[in-house]
Amino acid sequence: MTSTPPNPPARPRRPQLNLTVRSSHELSPSMVRVVLGIDEPERYEDIAPPEKYVKLVFLDPSVEGPLRARGETPDYWELKETLPGAQQPVTRHLTIRRWVPERHELWMDFVVHGDEGFAGPWAARAEPGDRIIALGPGGKWSPDPDAGWTLIAADDAAIPAALAVLEALPANACGEVVLEVDSPRDVLDVPAPAGMAVHWVFRQDADDDVPALVRAVGEAGWPEATEDVQVFAHGEREAMKALRRELFTRRGLERSQASLSGYWARGRTEDAFQAEKKLPIGQIL
Numbered sequence: 344m345t346s347t348p349p350n351p352p353a354r355p356r357r358p359q360l361n362l363t364v365r366s367s368h369e370l371s372p373s374m375v376r377v378v379l380g381i382d383e384p385e386r387y388e389d390i391a392p393p394e395k396y397v398k399l400v401f402l403d404p405s406v407e408g409p410l411r412a413r414g415e416t417p418d419y420w421e422l423k424e425t426l427p428g429a430q431q432p433v434t435r436h437l438t439i440r441r442w443v444p445e446r447h448e449l450w451m452d453f454v455v456h457g458d459e460g461f462a463g464p465w466a467a468r469a470e471p472g473d474r475i476i477a478l479g480p481g482g483k484w485s486p487d488p489d490a491g492w493t494l495i496a497a498d499d500a501a502i503p504a505a506l507a508v509l510e511a512l513p514a515n516a517c518g519e520v521v522l523e524v525d526s527p528r529d530v531l532d533v534p535a536p537a538g539m540a541v542h543w544v545f546r547q548d549a550d551d552d553v554p555a556l557v558r559a560v561g562e563a564g565w566p567e568a569t570e571d572v573q574v575f576a577h578g579e580r581e582a583m584k585a586l587r588r589e590l591f592t593r594r595g596l597e598r599s600q601a602s603l604s605g606y607w608a609r610g611r612t613e614d615a616f617q618a619e620k621k622l623p624i625g626q627i628l
């Protein structure tokens with residue numbers, strides 16, 4: 344006789360943050376910053392970056408509109424349990440670029456990547472007074488202040504997290520920062536410790552075979568001994584797979600020395616990208 348395996352324990356439910364847009368600013372042609380106030384800040388703790396993220400929730404307007412019109416705040420978990428498949432909430436990961444506790448304010452920087460999707464188009468249109476809900480925060484990684492040499496590598500989607508990590512390094516940190524964007528028009532002003540050299544690389548200059556970010560990481564000024572190196576490399580999935588070879592095969596780093604993470608995948612919505620994380624195509628480490 345076969346026995347039915349017990350159900351896996353339910354994942355703890357992330358708290359819901361109720362947010363209101365305070366302002367938005369174009370940082371570059373491809374990036375917009377949205378500043379959001381938290382409605383009930385006393386309910387939330389442990390928001391501080393670096394590498395903290397939330398899941399923004401996008402609701403079907405036919406669901407959200409009537410709720411908001413009645414002055415009600417949508418409840419994610421209730422809607423998730425009750426709405427039919429076609430109206431299920433859609434979630435998108437976004438980094439908390441900065442938390443300003445005295446103003447109960449979050450900053451999020453969004454890549455504006457065209458009309459497709461939810462997060463990018465929402466941010467491009469965001470106006471003061473717009474409401475949105477989020478789940479979180481999540482994220483645990485923080486840099487080791489005693490590392491001998493630090494490499495930070497990111498494309499646009501991971502630049503908010505990369506810059507939060509850079510800000511968390513001590514003033515005597517030493518290493519390199521490689522940031523990939525479309526063109527020089529997308530370069531941002533990045534204050535950094537004197538020992539952290541910042542390099543911008545451009546997709547417009549890259550050849551078809553090797554992403555600009557991957558090439559630049561390979562050409563960085565790596566120290567000969569890599570025992571006290573730490574790496575934060577986040578971005579497009581295929582680029583991260585190529586970096587896996589660079590970091591662990593060519594440079595011989597231990598897995599524990601690197602935070603290597605795919606943030607999105609070209610030609611995939613986040614839903615498809617997240618679903619593929621369970622398959623060989625979606626695995627980075």
Ligand SMILES: Cc1cc2nc3c(=O)[nH]c(=O)nc-3n(C[C@H](O)[C@H](O)[C@H](O)COP(=O)(O)OP(=O)(O)OC[C@H]3O[C@@H](n4cnc5c(N)ncnc54)[C@H](O)[C@@H]3O)c2cc1C
Nearest residue numbers: 436437438453454456460461462463500607610611612613
């Ligand atoms: C932990 C974590 C933190 C993240 N932080 C941020 C952040 O701070 N800012 C940010 O902008 N993104 C961030 N991302 C990435 C973001 O979640 C994805 O890019 C997401 O796909 C964007 O959702 P969307 O609704 O705009 O597009 P989707 O509906 O997911 O995708 C629509 C189309 O746009 C393409 N696309 C998606 N993202 C990009 C992109 N960056 N460049 C070019 N094409 C794209 C997709 O491949 C797809 O073809 C983070 C991801 C993770 C896992």
